[in-house]
Amino acid sequence: MTSTLETTDLRKAFGGVTALDGATVAFQHGKVNALIGPNGSGKTTFFNCVTGMIKPDGGAVTYDGRDITGKAPHTIARHGMGRTFQLCRTFPRMTALENVLAAVPVGGLLPGLRGARRRSEIDRAMSWLTRLGIEHLAGSEARDMSWGQQKLLELAGVLMSEPATVLLDEPAGGVNPALLDRIGVLVRELNAEGRTFVIVEHNMDLVMSISDHIVVFDRGRPIASGPPSVIRTDEKVLGAYLGV
Numbered sequence: 206m207t208s209t210l211e212t213t214d215l216r217k218a219f220g221g222v223t224a225l226d227g228a229t230v231a232f233q234h235g236k237v238n239a240l241i242g243p244n245g246s247g248k249t250t251f252f253n254c255v256t257g258m259i260k261p262d263g264g265a266v267t268y269d270g271r272d273i274t275g276k277a278p279h280t281i282a283r284h285g286m287g288r289t290f291q292l293c294r295t296f297p298r299m300t301a302l303e304n305v306l307a308a309v310p311v312g313g314l315l316p317g318l319r320g321a322r323r324r325s326e327i328d329r330a331m332s333w334l335t336r337l338g339i340e341h342l343a344g345s346e347a348r349d350m351s352w353g354q355q356k357l358l359e360l361a362g363v364l365m366s367e368p369a370t371v372l373l374d375e376p377a378g379g380v381n382p383a384l385l386d387r388i389g390v391l392v393r394e395l396n397a398e399g400r401t402f403v404i405v406e407h408n409m410d411l412v413m414s415i416s417d418h419i420v421v422f423d424r425g426r427p428i429a430s431g432p433p434s435v436i437r438t439d440e441k442v443l444g445a446y447l448g449v
């Protein structure tokens with residue numbers, strides 16, 4: 206199995222709090238990977254370190270065999286990794302279409318020239334909105350959209366850069382059941398088209414139904430990894446979650 210995103214002995218502490226405690230992890234190329242674990246086990250910190258949002262204190266990150274440890278977020282994005290945020294980042298007073306366009310790197314264009322964006326980019330933004338089922342909201346301000354719709358909007362913005370690997374931080378958090386099903390189907394469809402996913406998610410039904418490979422964190426390091434069938438019955442995992 207080829208891995209894509211790998212870390213070796215990744216470490217990060219915030220003051221006296223150890224968020225990542227020597228995490229050595231490999232996610233699989235072309236698969237839907239999940240990263241699960243109790244609250245505070247370091248999942249978001251892991252995403253922040255591998256996407257360059259924060260610098261790890263130690264350890265290494267490689268993406269498709271390339272050392273990306275400590276590289277800037279825009280550099281890592283250029284290598285093909287895109288991500289969403291646990292607390293959804295959209296511009297509340299911009300329309301859905303404007304939000305998706307704003308997510309595209311403008312390549313040094315002056316702000317005043319951004320309005321002169323090529324028609325093709327607008328078409329591409331509209332097609333992602335359509336693909337995610339929110340094209341009818343293209344002209345609505347993000348603040349008037351539901352939480353789940355805003356999460357889809359954020360994902361549309363990420364997909365505008367055509368990332369080979371998509372990291373999703375709690376895509377189902379606070380999302381209603383109908384949208385949740387759609388997110389699951391979308392992830393599988395986008396994966397079938399060749400995109401690798403790494404998904405941090407608490408909804409175990411969703412995780413177990415869409416993942417090929419699961420890594421379980423506890424206290425800043427992996428305690429188990431494998432397919433859903435193995436993870437479901439792993440005693441260390443049950444212990445970490447249920448205090449067994």
Ligand SMILES: Nc1ncnc2c1ncn2[C@@H]1O[C@H](COP(=O)(O)OP(=O)(O)O)[C@@H](O)[C@H]1O
Binds near residue numbers: 242243251
């Ligand atoms: N910016 C920060 N400053 C201080 N502590 C942080 C910061 N980010 C995360 N932490 C702490 O690091 C630990 C791991 O947090 P986090 O990575 O958000 O876990 P998870 O996403 O698994 O819930 C927690 O104890 C959290 O309080």
Ligand SMILES: [Mg+2]
Binds near residue numbers: 248249250291
């Ligand atoms: Mg988190």
